[in-house]
Amino acid sequence: MKNYTITVQYDGTRYKGWQVQKSTDQTIQGKLQNVLQTLAGHPVEVIGSGRTDAGVHARGQVANFHLDEHFSMDEIFQWLNRYLPEDIAVIAIEEVDERFHARYHAVEKTYQYRIHTGIVPNVFERRELYDYKQPLDIEKMKKAAELLCGTHDYTSFCGNRKFKKSAVRTVYRIDVEKKGDEIRLTYSGDGFLQNMIRILTGTLIEVGNGSRELEEMTEILEAKDRARAGYTAPPQGLTLLHVTYEKDW
Incomplete structure (x- = not known):
C-alpha cells in the first residue's frame, strides 16, 4: 500500500461539513471516499487535516489515504476529478511517507x-x-x-x-x-x-x-x-x- 496526500478545493454550500455522518451522504469526506472506493473496489479511509463546518469552503484542504500500489498517481488524480461532484476538485496529489498523517502532522x-x-x-x-x-x-x-x-x-x-x-x-x-x-x-x-x-x-x-x-x-x-x-x-x-x-x- 502507498500513502498519498491530496490538496482539495470545494464549495461547501450544499455540504454538511467535512466529516462523514450516518444521517447524510452530503459530506466532503464521504464524497472522496465513495469515489476512491469505486476505483479500489474496497473502502478507503480519507483523513483530512481537520474538519470544516457545514457551509464552509476550502481552497487548500489537505488529506491523505492509502491505496494499492498498482494504481498510478495520474490514474488516481484523473479518476477523482472525473467522478467527484463539480463543486469538489483535487488540485494536487503526491506520494508521501507511509507514516504521514494529514491531521497529526x-x-x-x-x-x-x-x-x-x-x-x-x-x-x-x-x-x-x-x-x-x-x-x-x-x-x-x-x-x-x-x-x-x-x-x-x-x-x-x-x-x-x-x-x-x-x-x-x-x-x-x-x-x-x-x-x-x-x-x-x-x-x-x-x-x-x-x-x-x-x-x-x-x-x-x-x-x-x-x-x-x-x-x-x-x-x-x-x-x-x-x-x-x-x-x-x-x-x-x-x-x-x-x-x-x-x-x-
Whole structure:
C-alpha cells in the first residue's frame, strides 16, 4: 500500500461539513471516499487535516489515504476529478511517507473570513461572503484582533459546550484588511476549535459596529464562558486557505 496526500478545493454550500455522518451522504469526506472506493473496489479511509463546518469552503484542504500500489498517481488524480461532484476538485496529489498523517502532522492552518459591508450585493461571489451590509470600524477591529492572538484557553470561542479536551490553542496572527466594500479577516494558528473562527469573527464584528469595547477581549478570554463572546458569524464567509506541514514531510 502507498500513502498519498491530496490538496482539495470545494464549495461547501450544499455540504454538511467535512466529516462523514450516518444521517447524510452530503459530506466532503464521504464524497472522496465513495469515489476512491469505486476505483479500489474496497473502502478507503480519507483523513483530512481537520474538519470544516457545514457551509464552509476550502481552497487548500489537505488529506491523505492509502491505496494499492498498482494504481498510478495520474490514474488516481484523473479518476477523482472525473467522478467527484463539480463543486469538489483535487488540485494536487503526491506520494508521501507511509507514516504521514494529514491531521497529526499539520503545524499551521490559515483561514479567511470575508465580510461584505456595501449596500450593493456581490452577485458573483455571494456564496463566499457574509453580506453584512453595514460599515465597520476596521481600526478598532485590528486592535481587538491583536488582543485575541497568542496562546490562550479559547473555551469562550468554542461552539461545542460539551468539549472535554484542552481548549488551549495558539493563534499566530489575525490580519484585518479592507478591500473596497469588503473586510477580510485572515486567521493563522496551530489549530482551531469548533466554530472558533466564526465566533472570533462575530466578536470582532461587534467591536467594529460599536457594540463591544476593546477591553472586553481579555475579559472574554479569561472568562472561559461561551456566553461572554460574540455571535457565531454564518459559515459561507469562511474558507480554509492552506495547511502547513513540518518540512520533514
